[in-house]
Amino acid sequence: MTDTAPTVWELPPKPTNRARIALIIGAIATFTTLTCLPAIGGVELDFASLVDNWRNGARLGREFIQPDLSFLPRTYRPMLETLQMAVVGAGVAAVLSVPLTLWAARQTNPRLATRQPVRFTINVVRAVPDLVYATVLVAVIGVGPLPGLITLILFDIGIVVKLVSEAIDAGEHPYMEAGMAAGGTQVQVNRGVVLAQSWPFFTNQWLYVLELNVRISAILGVVGAGGIGRLISERRAFFAYDDVGAIVFEILVVVIVIELFSNLVRRRLT
Amino acid sequence: MTDQHEVGPGSDVSGPTSWSIHLNDVSVTYPNGTTALRNVSLDIPAGEMVSIVGLSGSGKSTLIRVMNGLVPVTTGTVAVGPHEVTHLRGRQLRQLRGHIGMIFQGFNLAERTSVFRNVMVGRFADTPTYRTLLGVSSERDRDLVFAGLDSVGMLDKVWTRASDLSGGQKQRVAIARALAQGPSVMLADEPVASLDPPTAHSVMNDLRHINGERGLTVLVNLHLIDLAQQYTTRMIGLRAGEIVFDGPAAEATESNFEHIYGRPIKSNDKLAN
Numbered sequence: 014m015t016d017t018a019p020t021v022w023e024l025p026p027k028p029t030n031r032a033r034i035a036l037i038i039g040a041i042a043t044f045t046t047l048t049c050l051p052a053i054g055g056v057e058l059d060f061a062s063l064v065d066n067w068r069n070g071a072r073l074g075r076e077f078i079q080p081d082l083s084f085l086p087r088t089y090r091p092m093l094e095t096l097q098m099a100v101v102g103a104g105v106a107a108v109l110s111v112p113l114t115l116w117a118a119r120q121t122n123p124r125l126a127t128r129q130p131v132r133f134t135i136n137v138v139r140a141v142p143d144l145v146y147a148t149v150l151v152a153v154i155g156v157g158p159l160p161g162l163i164t165l166i167l168f169d170i171g172i173v174v175k176l177v178s179e180a181i182d183a184g185e186h187p188y189m190e191a192g193m194a195a196g197g198t199q200v201q202v203n204r205g206v207v208l209a210q211s212w213p214f215f216t217n218q219w220l221y222v223l224e225l226n227v228r229i230s231a232i233l234g235v236v237g238a239g240g241i242g243r244l245i246s247e248r249r250a251f252f253a254y255d256d257v258g259a260i261v262f263e264i265l266v267v268v269i270v271i272e273l274f275s276n277l278v279r280r281r282l283t
Numbered sequence: 284m285t286d287q288h289e290v291g292p293g294s295d296v297s298g299p300t301s302w303s304i305h306l307n308d309v310s311v312t313y314p315n316g317t318t319a320l321r322n323v324s325l326d327i328p329a330g331e332m333v334s335i336v337g338l339s340g341s342g343k344s345t346l347i348r349v350m351n352g353l354v355p356v357t358t359g360t361v362a363v364g365p366h367e368v369t370h371l372r373g374r375q376l377r378q379l380r381g382h383i384g385m386i387f388q389g390f391n392l393a394e395r396t397s398v399f400r401n402v403m404v405g406r407f408a409d410t411p412t413y414r415t416l417l418g419v420s421s422e423r424d425r426d427l428v429f430a431g432l433d434s435v436g437m438l439d440k441v442w443t444r445a446s447d448l449s450g451g452q453k454q455r456v457a458i459a460r461a462l463a464q465g466p467s468v469m470l471a472d473e474p475v476a477s478l479d480p481p482t483a484h485s486v487m488n489d490l491r492h493i494n495g496e497r498g499l500t501v502l503v504n505l506h507l508i509d510l511a512q513q514y515t516t517r518m519i520g521l522r523a524g525e526i527v528f529d530g531p532a533a534e535a536t537e538s539n540f541e542h543i544y545g546r547p548i549k550s551n552d553k554l555a556n
């Protein structure tokens with residue numbers, strides 16, 4: 014072949030989303046500016062106090078990063094309580110999440126009349142912040158690990174049911190048609206095959222909420238809902254930041270250990 | 284895999300009866316407005332082995348699915364054996380489906396679980412829901428599962444994870460699942476379209492044996508004309524939702540096929556090209 018001139022293609026105009034990007038950036042900038050304007054009741058960011066108090070903060074910081082490790086033995090019991098809340102909460106939530114998830118997914122529950130109430134309830138449960146649950150439950154039940162446990166269960170169910178039911182709905186499940194064709198009920202198909210097929214989705218989220226639980230249950234004690242958080246707020250009230258540092262260090266270690274453990278399990282499962 | 288095993292005795296499921304199928308003036312229009320079947324009338328006597336051929340989109344899958352009620356008819360009536368499918372709801376519909384085995388192009392197995400659990404799906408219609416919920420199966424259910432697997436030569440894979448099987452093995456497990464129902468009719472929607480030629484032949488052979496030895500009525504959707512001619516006795520041609528051919532498969536001519544397909548026959552319309 015001899016050299017020919019490059020073909021000139023008659024292309025349709027290339028779609029451009031520059032206008033949309035500009036719009037989004039503009040919206041974010043406007044929103045940020047507006048919310049920071051004190052004149053219209055925006056958030057007041059008092060940078061001056063940051064400078065004024067830096068000396069104070071530096072002292073606290075110094076104590077904080079020199080934790081008093083001799084305090085650790087006093088933390089073991091509350092830490093154990095935190096871990097118990099985390100594990101038991103994740104376990105109870107795991108059991109409850111299975112039927113609720115299959116109820117909330119369109120493909121495993123085609124009936125809108127029973128699906129929508131479950132989804133609605135789950136969304137409401139998720140909308141309430143965990144510390145609000147803990148505070149309210151402490152007021153209702155009293156100080157101790159039980160309100161903390163219930164908080165964790167509600168929090169976990171909200172996450173697992175939402176994420177796993179969405180994962181189920183995003184997937185294709187041709188084996189369900191086979192189950193219906195064989196004369197199965199929806200419940201039989203769900204229990205007989207969908208569950209086995211969706212196991213990895215569930216275990217992944219269960220491990221994820223276990224990790225979250227350790228972190229959350231560490232602070233639930235601040236509002237009286239059991240666990241190590243109570244000790245944090247107590248030592249902080251005495252300005253014993255070296256003790257607080259020791260506790261935070263301990264929480265860090267425990268969180269890392271739990272994450273290593275759950276990564277290990279996750280790898281074995283996939 | 285070219286093994287031509289027999290679908291033989293030992294697979295005997297307490298002598299199921301074979302059913303006839305009657306469609307009277309059936310039309311199907313999907314909710315989105317697509318009309319997939321137009322005034323289809325059809326009589327299939329018990330024990331016949333019928334192929335349904337047509338281009339992709341001609342309505343083959345829809346036709347086969349009105350027979351077990353997976354797709355409801357818009358107008359017309361469907362009778363399978365002693366049942367008027369169009370009138371059945373809920374429990375009765377599930378009972379009917381229990382008598383109709385079905386296999387699919389994509390095998391439709393739960394890949395992450397065992398062959399055993401997949402074949403147990405074939406026992407759903409005869410199992411109370413609470414038993415499935417508790418995960419307990421009866422002695423008889425297990426027997427039927429093993430018998431179904433045995434009759435397609437897959438008993439040694441009973442505890443294998445379905446995802447570890449080859450395509451041909453998966454389709455045999457799917458056949459076992461249908462056989463575990465103790466069906467009176469067997470529907471197959473493009474059962475060999477995802478398989479290589481030797482495996483396709485061995486699966487078609489399984490279907491022929493099911494028809495020959497158990498006397499089951501077998502309906503199989505195919506888009507390959509040589510398979511239709513080689514394995515079935517009667518052929519129904521579908522084009523744009525209408526029956527445009529109905530006669531002995533062996534006698535169908537090239538021009539019959541061109542009429543069904545609405546275009547000249549190409550080499551990939553046959554398995555052996």
Ligand SMILES: Nc1ncnc2c1ncn2[C@@H]1O[C@H](COP(=O)(O)OP(=O)(O)O)[C@@H](O)[C@H]1O
Binds near residue numbers: 314317345
């Ligand atoms: N669930 C559905 N909803 C809407 N249209 C459908 C659906 N299933 C099939 N169709 C349409 O109906 C027609 C026949 O499809 P189908 O029965 O699957 O044909 P075939 O199996 O011969 O390829 C096609 O036009 C297809 O797009």
Ligand SMILES: [Mg+2]
Binds near residue numbers: 345
């Ligand atoms: Mg099809």
